[in-house]
Amino acid sequence: MGCNSHLQPWTRTLVPLPSREESLERLVRIGQRMAERATEATLPDWWAERVAVSPGATVLRTAKREISYCELDHLSDRVARAAPSLGLSPRTTVAIQLPASAAFLALILGFAKAGLRCSLLSPGLRGRSLRHALREVSTAALVTGPRGRDSAAGSGVSVDGIAVLALDGMSEDRQPLDDGGIGAVETWLEGARLQDALPDEVNRPGPDETLFYIFTSGTTGLPKATQCSHRRYVSGGIAEGIFLGLDQSDRVYVVLPMFHIAALSLIAAALSVSGAIFIRPRFSATSFWDDVREHRLTGFQYLGEIVRYLLAQPPKPDDREHTIRAMMGAGLSKEVWEAFVDRFGEIRIVEAYGSSEGVFGITNLDGVPGSVGRPAPAIEARLRIAAYDTVADELVRDANGRLIVCAEGEVGELIAKLEDASEFEGYSSAEATRAKLIEGAFADGDLWYRSGDLFRQTEGFYFFAGRLGETYRWKGENISALEVSEALETMEEIARAVVYPVLVTGHEGSAGMALIHLESGHSFDAEALYARITAELPASALPLFVRVGDPDRDGALTETYKIGVAALKREGYARREGGDQIYLLDARNATYVELDRNSLEAAGLPEFAEHPKPKEA
Known part of the structure; x- marks a missing residue:
């Protein structure tokens, strides 16, 4: 049986694609810049470097307040010193269930300084979904807002022995928080017992240990907690800053929830260049361009649907009068990409692919609409698009039990070869991790990672074609x-x-x-x-x-x-x-x-x- 290509009809791109030589030149330049800025630091150590570079620069902008790198550093120090009051010790897990906000970032930084792992939860989780998320990673404490406290109580969280801290004053409506929730954190700290000093560096996790968990539904079953290490988060932020061409003058706009890896990556990208961040608790298509103009924002992270919402707004004479110059994300079709540029002007669009739990990434640095890009040669050598039967919901195998590679233009599941299982940071569940790996796909003893996503490729450019399973x-x-x-x-x-x-x-x-x-x-x-x-x-x-x-x-x-x-x-x-x-x-x-x-x-x-x-x- 061949590859099924009916999931997403494909019209061949008529515009000539860049040559492999042109793509390689771009990749080499980007690679050199990434090598120059590579680091082995954990998030707390890397953050300390950023503070030392620009202590007085603005790191967070809210509707009515600006917060400097130095101010955020002092606040996160106090969060770290208050962590033991919640019964938390290094390498235990604390869940954060708050709207996107400056407070959210302060908590991540502070808990990381205390050697903790953060589990990042949607404010919308309740009932069985919330109980599952908290148990999945053996959560010791939950930091939430007033509504979250009520949801936690209704979910029986206290029965599970999980300490619940509700930050009174944290808004969960659609309006921006005037101070980004910083006041709510400060109010908690005023009444908390603070240790005299930060935890000893000896007890802090290393760069390859878990920084936070993000929940993803993957391709099957209940949501699974994917692990992100300190090294992966820091290096990913540096890379995104380079992809977007950010520098210290940039102000990025966070419109996605902060339990989503895309929002966190954009924040790290801004930090990597000592830039500033403006966070809106929830995306608003009607307020988007007003925020951009008022705060002179220059870049943002998108999902395909967000761009559609912006295009759905009534056209205005000033549609092209804005400061956005670069955007990065996933899920942007060729048609929507071109319509967005036609309406809002030339903006650098960086479409990318990489799941929260994945072992590789592809980034479109060539500006080919609708594509996630042409992988670097070293990555491309590890990738295959394997034939997939979308009716039987399984990979197709030949008479010898081996997988079948799709021809150009055919749709199949994207898989990646691993030299060692440790390359895949995986889920909190060992069983879920094993389910993402295939042995003997093309030869005895080989090991492959399953992306759970459908792709096609032409001339080395990869195009997303849908998700598998349930x-x-x-x-x-x-x-x-x-x-x-x-x-x-x-x-x-x-x-x-x-x-x-x-x-x-x-x-x-x-x-x-x-x-x-x-x-x-x-x-x-x-x-x-x-x-x-x-x-x-x-x-x-x-x-x-x-x-x-x-x-x-x-x-x-x-x-x-x-x-x-x-x-x-x-x-x-x-x-x-x-x-x-x-x-x-x-x-x-x-x-x-x-x-x-x-x-x-x-x-x-x-x-x-x-x-x-x-x-x-």
């Missing part, structure tokens, strides 16, 4: 289908639930569709379902569509739903005469409503467009 990406968030289905099945009236992604024309990623089978004698209660599932899942994970029917109808599904789900994906949310009743999320009214032309129009969604059927092997 997760889907909607509005910039990776959603675990298993977690959503299990939350639905906690309702006594639901006998079985199957969750899968469906494409929505004009939107990046895929929306969640939940097919539920009701227990005999029960009817569908839209408001009760909404109330129950919002108590168990973050808002980003709520299925956009609910389909009431029988997952096992006509014996179409295997025990793991693979073949049937593939067929259901192609059906999407199309309304069919005599078919299952489909409902649409109406968050404004806390319910689900019947799917029809009017409800789709009210939600700003198009009618469903048919998926193409898979090509025969």
Whole structure:
């Protein structure tokens, strides 16, 4: 069986691609700059170097306050000295569940100075999702806001013996925090017991030890905690600063949540050049350009959906009157890339690929719209795009049991060869780590890392083509289908639930569709379902569509739903005469409503467009 390329139709790029020689010249120049700035330092040591370079320079800008490198250093010192009051000692884990803010950065720095590991959680986690995240990495304490304290109490966190610190005054609404939450941290510190000195350097973790955990749904199952070492974080920030061409005059705009690696990487990029950072708790398309102009911001990190939101705003005469000159991120299609530049002017766009838990990265330094770039020769030699059967949900093997490499233009799973398993920092779970590795892919004894993502390539340029398995990406968030289905099945009236992604024309990623089978004698209660599932899942994970029917109808599904789900994906949310009743999320009214032309129009969604059927092997 060959590679399936039906997931993302491909139109060959008509613009001539840069030659390999041109790409290599750029890579060599970038590599030289990275080598000059390479460091073996941990985050606290690297931060100390940055403070020594520019102690009085502004590091954080808020709506009404500027904070210097020296001021943030002193505040983070106090956080480190207060850590023992939470029952924390070096190499234990503290969870941070706060909106993006200056306070968030102060806590990461302070806890790192105390030798702690941080687990970075979404403020939207509650119920079983929050309990799972805290247990996954043996969390000793949780730092959150007032709403998070209530969620933690409702989730039984205190029963698990986890200390909960709520920073009163931390705003969790959509408005920028006037002081970035710094006042809330200072209020806590005023009442905390502070040690006389910072922890002894002997007890501090080394550069290859874990700095923080970030939760990712990967390709299967419940969210998993990926580990990021001090070395990886610092070197990644230095690299991103070089990719974006940052210097000390730059002011970057953080619009992504700080439990997301993209936001953290941009912060490190700014720190690497003694630049400044402006953090907005939540992205706002209507305020984006106003913030840019008011604070003279020069760069930002994006996800593809963010760029779409900006393009969806009504055009204005001053669209090109701004200070943004560079942006870096992932998920930008060729069409959206070109439309953004046409409207907002020439901006350096650096599209990149690299998962939180990955062992390699690809960066588009050639400015080819829609591509994640042409890998450096040393990285390209380790990469293969392996044939993948998207219906059976498995890698394709030949008669000898070996994987099959896709031809140019075909879609398959991107894998990378490892010389040693230690190259993959992996998850907190050894079992989850092993699941990402393949032995004997092409020869006895070889070892390969599975990205869990689909790609195609032409002339050495790689193009993202989707994600595998039981997760889907909607509005910039990776959603675990298993977690959503299990939350639905906690309702006594639901006998079985199957969750899968469906494409929505004009939107990046895929929306969640939940097919539920009701227990005999029960009817569908839209408001009760909404109330129950919002108590168990973050808002980003709520299925956009609910389909009431029988997952096992006509014996179409295997025990793991693979073949049937593939067929259901192609059906999407199309309304069919005599078919299952489909409902649409109406968050404004806390319910689900019947799917029809009017409800789709009210939600700003198009009618469903048919998926193409898979090509025969």
